[in-house]
Amino acid sequence: MARSVYVTGIDRGDGRQVVELGVMELLTRQVDRVGVFRPLVHDGPDRMFDLLRARYRLSQDPATVHGMDYHEASALQAERGVDELVSTLVERFHRVAREHEVVLVLGTDFAATQLPEELALNARLANEFGATVIAVVGGKGQSAASVRAETRNAYAAYDSLGCDVIAMVANRVAAIDRAEIAERLSGRLPAPCYVLPDEPALSAPTVSQIAHHLGAEVVLGDGSGLARDALDFVFGGAMLPNFLNALTPGCLVVTPGDRADLVVGALAAHSAGTPPIAGVLLTLDERPSTEVLTLAARLAPGTPVLSVSGNSFPTAAELFTLEGKLNAATPRKAETALGLFERHVDTAALLKRFSVASSGRVTPMMFEHALLEQARADRRRVVLPEGAEERVLRAADVLVRRGVCDLTLLGNVDAVRRKAADLGVDLGGSRIVDPATSELRQRFAERYAQLRAHRGVSVELAYDVVADVNYFGTLMVQEGLADGMVSGSVHSTAATIRPAFEIIKTKPGGASQGEARGGASIVSSVFFMCLADKVLVYGDCAVNPDPDAAQLADIAVQSASTAARFGVEPRIAMLSYSTGTSGSGADVDKVREATERVRASHPELRIEGPIQYDAAVEPSVAATKLPGSEVAGRATVLIFPDLNTGNNTYKAVQRSAGAVAVGPVLQGLRKPVNDLSRGALVSDIVNTVAITAIQSQGGADS
Template sequence: MSKNLYITATEEKSGKSAIALGVMQLLLRDLQHVAIFRPIINDNQTGSRDHDINLIMSYFNLDINYEDTYAYTLKEARELINSGKHSLLLENILNKYSQLEEKYDFVLCEGTDFQGKDQNFEFDINAEIAANLSCPVLLVANGRGKTSEDIIASTQLVIDALEDKGVDTVAAIINRITASKAEMDGILSSIKCKARCTEDLLVYGIAEDESLGNPSMNDVRKWLDASVLYGHGRLDTLVDDYVIAAMRIGNFLEYIETASLIITPGDRSDIILSSLASRLSSSFPDISGILLTGGLQPSASVHRLIEGWTGVPIPILSVDTNTYRTTQLLSELYGRIDPEDQRKTASALGTFESHVNINELRHRLVTSKSIKVTPKMFEYKLVQKAKANKQTIVLPEGTSERVLRAADMLTRRGVADIILLGKGDEVGVKVSSLGLDMHDVRIMDPVASPEFDDYCETYFKLREHKGIRMSDAKDRMMDPTYFASMMVYKGHADGMVSGSVTTTQQTIRPAFEFIKTKPTASIVSSVFLMCLKDRILVFGDCAVNPNPNAEQLAEIALSSAQTAKIFGVEPRVALLSYSTGQSGKGADVEKVKEAARIAKERAPELLIEGPLQYDAAIDPSVAKTKLPDSQVAGRATVFIFPDLNTGNNTYKAVQRSAEQSVAIGPVLQGLNKPVNDLSRGCTVPDIVNTVAITAIQAQAEKGLI
């Protein structure tokens, strides 16, 4: 079942708030606890609440702390991005969202209002947030004043753009359509046929309802903080356009139209009286009201004339701002739905339900879930999973700047309890020069440790049969990597991460010597977690075994499937070759065929296919041609390469050429306890991710997940 939905618009004044109101009512029919969340709200100059959040919370009496319902204002978001803190923006939005997700059955997310200066920026940030929250999207397009061709082209373009950005669009609502019923049906069917995204896309059209799209005189009053001079009982009158009255009466009257709001300085008694007269005349359109500017009031005699008029037919408002400024402010006003306006809310809900197939949409929303996962979302989930049951991870490279920065970040975020190896004074000087906080980090000098002699004795006994002498054992334990590995072996740490300044061989040799492989494993292998733009793939073995035989390849496949499960990836295993199915022959192909047979025999419940070519494994269209009946082809998530040469080059090619891709690893598998190797070119975030992975592996070893 899905737990979220992201409502985003294509442009401003699309009627998105009315759609959000309708969707929230739909959700509350099936779910008891639903939250509203807007990652980014409009810049607020008055200190009042965000309109849409207030509407949803007030109308449905949602028990949510207002401060929990949004993360940033549009200005704050832009400033973070411009200052190079894009990742911080997304991380904090994910944090806020996750807090709601933990407490509620469903989180309805609503995007920005496209009232900023850069609509492309808002589209991109909405798409990125939706993708990182793994939210299916309901798109609201504005059809007001557009031709059928314009609506079809613009909506299709946005749907396809969302697909390109890794977002699943579950439904599109074309709102405020002014076309006929037949034209509307044509628009909807054309959009559904032309969109590149899922064939199950729901498309609905809602006709323009002026009672929702146009502001009322009461909206004008609140927007401008205007005083009501006359017509208190007529403030629900709708405004369709503005007429600035600066001409003489004879010319001015030619410009008024139905539902015009007349804007004029308060001392233009001639305009005021002629406007009132036009409202009483059957020869002129009915205006909606008069707005007096400049803080000026009509003369006492004009006031007396109006007050003596039985039943002033229209509202007359007054503001202090001049005509130009007042008109500027009104240009930003559009019809809003206030929770206390029962007529508007009823109209909004009624319009939504009469144009949208409620049962169809409700079924889709509570049964569909985006399967796309972005690198940022995956990294965030890694950290959250590690934090859920903190483990102790030892980092032997205690004087490495990158390791120290990562340790600082890991402790600040509460990912794991960190032990750094190194001489206290050397580490202290480095920490001080970098301005880091290591109060919560345990710093240990192996040689000065009270465990040193015990570790030497243990190593000596474990390796005595290999000709190791006690002096050799002491030499080994003076090596931070050996000491850290022994901490893991003895249970004084739950896992080790190293390799930022040492080779892979130096990192994993101690583990091979005494941590050893699991009883069920004959070899140690590795995988890379390949975080692509919209999914997570598992590549193995790309770092350890140069040329595994069929039995070893089968074991790598099974270990990789298990690793995939630990990190939330549903395993569909493809054993790769230059041949698909029965199409090719040769020793290399036969090895993969035999590996597939062994793996299926050992784990019949797993979805395993081989041999497969890479394109047949990952591309559904190719799979239909090459292996149409396979449950793995075209949908593989775990890719097993036939040898190290192929695997290492492929993972690097994908990492460097795929848009927005991140390669996390290598993640070692098959050892009795978790030890992981870093690339010597690793970044601080790489170290943080690897520590989180190691902590999660430790949780799995203990049966905690």
């Protein structure tokens, strides 16, 4: 029988979707097959399930998610009693439970449901489902004392009805009261109590939601602009100087359409980043001339300009009743919600209380979740040299919202801010540094000249070199101003890693030769290949064209260390076209010698070689070719004899098997620098930054 977690409340408006999303995030870290069940549903789309299905790639049949709608439930309860209603819902729940390892149950929403004793119904359903309960209390507009009392009362209510309450969450409390409420509730109830502050960005509607609600025409703007949150409303009526002083970050400007001066002024302010606005809403069914709109489009490309027929007063009344919603079309809100949940909930402790056994499978999503969690656990500083690149800025937005690490972006400060504003990206407290004008430039020039004095590099020459963003970022890492660097989305691999070779250099000692543990004679790389049910480590597929036996041994040791660092138990297969003693020749002999070097220098490592790929990963083949081997058929770290073989194999597996390839991850450097593919997706950049942060958590140089 599947385990289930029932998220419920006591009244409407508690912002429970943040908790539901956070719980789903935790569950999908543990198991592959998570189901969703909502006992009762209103007419219309289920925005929360649509979000969960899109974000977590759920394969569940949507027809099985809902027990019944409220009208059917109300009629059934009136005609045949609550026992019949509960029995029907339990039967429908078990259809989901039979197909999944764990089920997240989304309790009723207390919104005009026409069901008496709704709290008691949720409690009974939780008990009948065999579910543990997380109860959420809404604190919006309430005093600290009231929130504490309601939380205690809610726990008592569910506990008295026999529920296994594993956590209480007070949500949407005033930020100023959060710490006091958390302290006063701590240890006062048998279950832990978590307190989440109200987050304006979650209740702020997006410009797209505003357009849909008002039936507005989109005069200018693109998808990125329409996805911006409208954090405030500024109504234009004053003269331009006073109007500009009233603008606030993320505001939606509402002005009559004949005020071209305010439209142009607002968009010019946005273009300068002082401040970035969400967009402009024109009223009275008026709009500026074609010439003004053309200027507006050039001033702030992508920034939305909407038009409605009504005047400003009724439009304002509509706007002030509109709240943003989490749904599949607002992925940035989901990142904000998860960041909020993870900052204020002890996720490790809560996960233990779920009593959900970890799956034996490791899916790509589970691996990616683990990366973010591990990076967040010991927050580090990562520098991103390509600060004005769109994909990098979108990745930075995710990293900031999730609290994964602290970021420094390099580039022209105004250009980076302008690009971020155009994309609606929140950089939070991230630093933006221009290498050309930074006060660090002279210091870095002197340091680089010192490091490269043997090559005849003068301070004057170094002053020009360190203005390059990759050299500047690498020197930030070398000088301890950042813990790691990620670049390469628009730079070549050579441009990204050459500064690291010159400045950071390899760890002292060659691990394959029995020298200082953790040392490296060369820099190499691995890809984490996330298959449907496991993660394999491939090395080296990106850096060394034709390593000799000593270098190949070094790559194997480095790769085993990297695998272990990221939760993959290392069992090393030294790949060749021959298995065991069946073949000979220079290529096989190189692999055989490398294997023996590793066995001699690191006898604790499990390693097999030479071995063919099928014998390394397929138990039935291994039983024939290498019976009794600890590695054959179970290998997790696969070392290719040369770059040609490795690069082609990883790409073939990626494309043919639908694997997610995370990397290349560089290894062997004193401090972490990682290269991106120039085709990297936003998710690839997020994962690589998380990996870089984790690599830096080892502390001092080896």
